[in-house]
Amino acid sequence: MEKRNWCLPLFWLGLGLLGLVLISSIFWGGRSAIGIERKIETSVQSELNSKGFDQITAKAKGQSVHLTGIVPSDTQKEQISQLARAALGPGGVVSGGVTRVRSDLQVGRIVSPYIWGASVERNDVTLSGYVPSEEVRSKIVTAAKSFGWGNINDTMELGIGLENEAQWTDFTLFALAQLEGLKPGEVSIVDSHLSINGAAQSNAKVDEISSVITKLSSPFTANSTVVGPYNWVAEKRGDEIRLSGLAPDEESKRAILRAVTQNFNGKIIDEMGIGGEYGWARTALVALPHFVNFESGQLSYSDKTFYISGKSPDSVYNFLSDDMSTRSGGFGVQYDIDVAAPDLEELDGIDLNENGENLVGICQDAFALIMDFNQLYFETGRADISRRSGTTLDKLVAVAKRCRDFSIKIEGHTDNLGSRGLNLALSNQRAQAVADYLVQRGLPQDSISSIGYGADRPAASNATPEGRAQNRRIEFLVTSEETR
The missing domain is CATH 3.30.1340.30 (Histidine-containing Protein; Chain: A;)
Incomplete structure (x- = not known):
């Protein structure tokens, strides 16, 4: 039997294995x-x-x-x-x-806290705050475009400071999606907390936002102050008031316009339509004469409730809340008011921030100057403070709060018309009315006192109308003694 020659096959097998090793080394080895x-x-x-x-x-x-x-x-x-x-x-x-x-x-900047935001107004979107990369910026802008908004104003900047870029990006896109259906609307993220506010075009949108934010998982949290669709809105910005939404009928619309026109000298933009429910317009007419004196804000009606927000002088807010509490017609009223500080231009050169013994004299001078340049009005023959006195009251409250550590005595005076007894009683009641107002606005009751002197201490002759007008006055006495 002839022997098989194994040398040649083994040679080719070895050569193949060597080639395989070389190929593996080239493509998969450490030096590949x-x-x-x-x-x-x-x-x-x-x-x-x-x-x-x-x-x-x-x-x-x-x-x-x-x-x-x-x-x-x-x-x-x-x-x-x-x-x-x-x-x-x-x-x-x-x-x-x-x-x-x-x-x-x-x-880019190192950012802490890490802030991002987006807002919608009149169908235009503004994107602000920080993004971790141009790729994320592109994702956010693309998402904004997908919602069909008009102009997209991208003011976002690059910023470093995120622990998990992917999670933050998903959270930001989630926040942006909540803006759909809000006009106006705003979302803001501070680190891992989302705030949503605005006006929803449907009550279903309000419920939807409330539902989805409760399902967020750690570390992300959120809160919403979104309100439902307004039936009617009055919005004040500077010297302009815009009226929109639905008035119940033409008569109500005319009454609303008349209330604004009679109390406001600026530009009035009427965008009101006709429709919606009846019954609320009379209450709106109670609020409007006060609201037009806000520096800025919004008065709106929706779902049996009036919503009043903005920046207002203290007296305007006080008179408004008084009237709405007694004449709200059974409707709910919600306030979100930022009280505006009064302009104390009369006190130029007086430093109410000074401390020490000199402050008593400074407070006395401040009250005197306020009363020299302003007037407190009362209803004729009565002790009720007229609402024409609002600006003066705001200034007096501001000074009194700075001087609250001292005793403030309020003195009432009249002219000599009428009996002495009636004048004493009236002056005392008017001084007490001013004292009550200061206490109502937050001054400590034990530092405020009042007294009426009638016509016993005239400041001018009662022989002339001008002199009698000067004698009908309120004065303030500031001392460091305890009030009795």
Whole structure:
């Protein structure tokens, strides 16, 4: 039997195995292109992370490294490029190090707290705050466009400071989606907390927002102050009042316009339509004469409730709330008022912020100057303070609150017309009415007292109308003694 020659097959088998080893080494081994690329990317990223630059992403292609992310300065931008280049020693095909660094690093601010926001007004959207990258910016702008809003005003800046960019991006897109159906509307994120406010076009939208924010998981939280669709709105901005929504009928619409026109000298924009429910317009007419004296704000009616917000002088807010509490017609009233500080131009040169013994004299001078340049009006023959006195009352309250540590005596005076007994009683009642107002506005009751002198202490002759007018007055006496 002839022996089989195994040498040749074994030779070819060995040669094949050797080729397989060489191919594996070329394509998958540590010195292969793929192996070198993986090693470079891992080493560079590890080096950057160890130096505190974990917000930077390194991607290798061959022996070239592409860097992306945000850095706080051009100096760190160059430093990061040098770290990437030196992560595996000198570059070169033989050594397997980095041969080229392509930097797309962008310079941005380090932000804390991390703030982002978006607002919609008249179908235009403004995007503000910070984003962690241009990629995220693009996602947010693209999402905003998908909602069909008009102009998109992108004022966002690059900022560093996020722990988890992917989670934050998803949260931001969620927040942006809540703006759909709000006109106007605003969302703002501070770190991981979302605030939503605005006016919804449907009550279903209010319920939807309330529902979805309760399902947020840690670390994200949210709150909403979104209100339902308004049946009617009066909005004041500077010297302009805009009326919109639905008046019940033409008669109610004319009455609303008349109430604004009679009490407001600025521009009135009437966008009101006809429709909606009946019965609320009379209560709106109670509020409007006061509301037009706000510095800015909104008076609206929806679902059996009046919503009143804005910046108002203290006396205007006080008179408004008084009237609405007694003549609200059974409707609910909700307030969100920022009280405006009065203009104390009469007190130029007087420093009410001074401390020490001089403050008693300063307070006395301040009250005197306020009363020299302003007037307190009372209803004829009565002790009721006229609402024409609102501005004067605001100024007196402001001074009294600064001087609250002293005793403030309020003195009432009249002219000599009528009997002495009636004049004493009337002057005492008017002084007490002023004292009651100050206490009502937050002054301590034990520091306020009042007394009426009738016509016993005239400031001028009662022989002339001008003199009698000067004698009908309120004066303030400030002392450091305890009030009795």
